[in-house]
Amino acid sequence: MRKNIKYSLIIGLAFSFFSCVHEEENLFTESAALRLNHAIEDARQVLISPSNNNGWVMEYFPTNDMEGYTFLMSFSANTFATIAARNKYTPVYTTEESAFDVIGDNGPVLTFNTYNNIFHLFSNPKDPEGSSNLDGIGLGGDYEFIIINAANDLITLKGKKRGTEILMHPLAQGQDWKSYFDLLDQMDASIFNPRLPATLILKKNEIDDPYYLTGGSTHIFTARTQSEIDAEGQGQNIPFIITNYGLRFAQPFDIGGDSVQSFRLSDDKNELICMDEGINAKITALYPADFFLYFINNGRSMVFTNSDVNMSASVKNLYTVIDNGVVARSRRLDYIQFVNDRNWGISLAVRTSRTGGTNIEGFLSFTITKKNDLEIDLTFNGFTGNFNGNGKTYYDSYEGVSDFVEIIEGSYNLAIHGNNLLSNTVRFTSTTDSGKWFDLMSK
Numbered sequence: 001m002r003k004n005i006k007y008s009l010i011i012g013l014a015f016s017f018f019s020c021v022h023e024e025e026n027l028f029t030e031s032a033a034l035r036l037n038h039a040i041e042d043a044r045q046v047l048i049s050p051s052n053n054n055g056w057v058m059e060y061f062p063t064n065d066m067e068g069y070t071f072l073m074s075f076s077a078n079t080f081a082t083i084a085a086r087n088k089y090t091p092v093y094t095t096e097e098s099a100f101d102v103i104g105d106n107g108p109v110l111t112f113n114t115y116n117n118i119f120h121l122f123s124n125p126k127d128p129e130g131s132s133n134l135d136g137i138g139l140g141g142d143y144e145f146i147i148i149n150a151a152n153d154l155i156t157l158k159g160k161k162r163g164t165e166i167l168m169h170p171l172a173q174g175q176d177w178k179s180y181f182d183l184l185d186q187m188d189a190s191i192f193n194p195r196l197p198a199t200l201i202l203k204k205n206e207i208d209d210p211y212y213l214t215g216g217s218t219h220i221f222t223a224r225t226q227s228e229i230d231a232e233g234q235g236q237n238i239p240f241i242i243t244n245y246g247l248r249f250a251q252p253f254d255i256g257g258d259s260v261q262s263f264r265l266s267d268d269k270n271e272l273i274c275m276d277e278g279i280n281a282k283i284t285a286l287y288p289a290d291f292f293l294y295f296i297n298n299g300r301s302m303v304f305t306n307s308d309v310n311m312s313a314s315v316k317n318l319y320t321v322i323d324n325g326v327v328a329r330s331r332r333l334d335y336i337q338f339v340n341d342r343n344w345g346i347s348l349a350v351r352t353s354r355t356g357g358t359n360i361e362g363f364l365s366f367t368i369t370k371k372n373d374l375e376i377d378l379t380f381n382g383f384t385g386n387f388n389g390n391g392k393t394y395y396d397s398y399e400g401v402s403d404f405v406e407i408i409e410g411s412y413n414l415a416i417h418g419n420n421l422l423s424n425t426v427r428f429t430s431t432t433d434s435g436k437w438f439d440l441m442s443k
Contacts, residue, residue: 046150047075061164062141067219068241085118086181111144192217204281270420287373288414302440303337310439321400362390
């Protein structure tokens with residue numbers, strides 16, 4: 001039978017009933033002290049329950065401003081807990097013991113009351129990273145937790161000092177402790193690649209102003225709407241923890257009047273689906289057209305790569321002509337890429353260099369028209385009005401450049417290439433010639 005115990009945080013409220021008129025029936029058959037003792041014992045029994053003999057997973061946030069950390073714990077009847085961790089502060093899988101107790105303090109409180117190097121590090125006032133600015137504060141975490149409710153399948157805690165919500169759920173029977181951290185690493189790698197400048201999007205239904213999420217590989221998103229981006233606003237930080245199903249925010253986050261917190265990685269690993277009841281929200285990759293425009297408009301480049309897997313033969317042939325022509329001038333082709341230059345706007349940028357000499361970058365102005373989420377037009381603006389002289393020199397004098405500009409003009413269907421959450425690549429396929437295509441990679 002599922003055991004579920006919920007506790008009032010202020011047991012003393014019970015005493016208020018004694019002040020009522022004497023005719024009113026006493027709603028409690030036990031004293032507040034006795035009820036607290038029972039709550040303490042019930043919570044202790046849930047912790048050491050034989051049904052949870054493979055231990056508990058604690059999803060721990062030191063504060064609501066910090067990323068979350070996973071601990072594995074098992075509790076014995078002789079009041080000792082075994083705690084395991086592997087994180088940036090404990091880079092090698094380590095287990096240590098600590099005494100624990102469930103005590104009364106306006107409700108049952110779980111306390112780890114002997115020092116444990118891997119767990120109490122978060123509540124130690126000394127900063128583990130050596131910053132003297134945080135001495136006396138450290139990471140600011142808790143080692144005592146108010147037990148909000150305790151059940152055999154979930155324990156909800158609240159940091160006694162910081163008030164952070166901390167969940168504990170049973171570790172699956174037969175799951176090796178050390179390997180569990182490998183599973184979390186695999187989940188992390190399925191969502192984030194720290195080498196990519198990934199931008200995800202948090203949206204509810206199809207609201208007009210979703211949140212753009214950056215910095216996910218640090219486990220603290222920075223969330224900004226497009227209007228906040230345009231105004232160069234700081235946005236909001238959303239710390240989260242990687243879980244065995246996906247990720248969970250430290251606190252509920254409001255989007256469109258609803259609070260979202262837990263997200264499950266989809267079976268195809270292309271999106272994170274909100275698990276909060278009744279809320280249709282997702283964390284996804286940007287739509288392909290928005291992906292391209294977001295990076296272009298936010299100071300990043302989208303680069304052509306001269307390889308058979310990144311260009312159709314027709315495009316690659318012209319790229320190779322340019323490369324060979326540059327080499328014939330004793331220079332090196334550094335890149336061809338789309339950028340949004342502060343002087344020349346959205347442009348196809350060509351840069352060459354000479355060993356030990358200078359590099360020369362030219363800009364060929366383009367207009368990019370988004371037709372829908374999956375289709376855009378690329379239009380070369382030519383050399384009317386104000387134009388870049390280096391770009392015109394490349395166009396007029398370097399073999400293959402004008403032909404390359406001509407071939408990439410046109411209307412294209414766009415698709416994220418590879419795993420949507422991890423990709424930095426958009427594939428452009430001509431709407432009129434499926435044999436003409438190329439990839440652009442964000443940098």
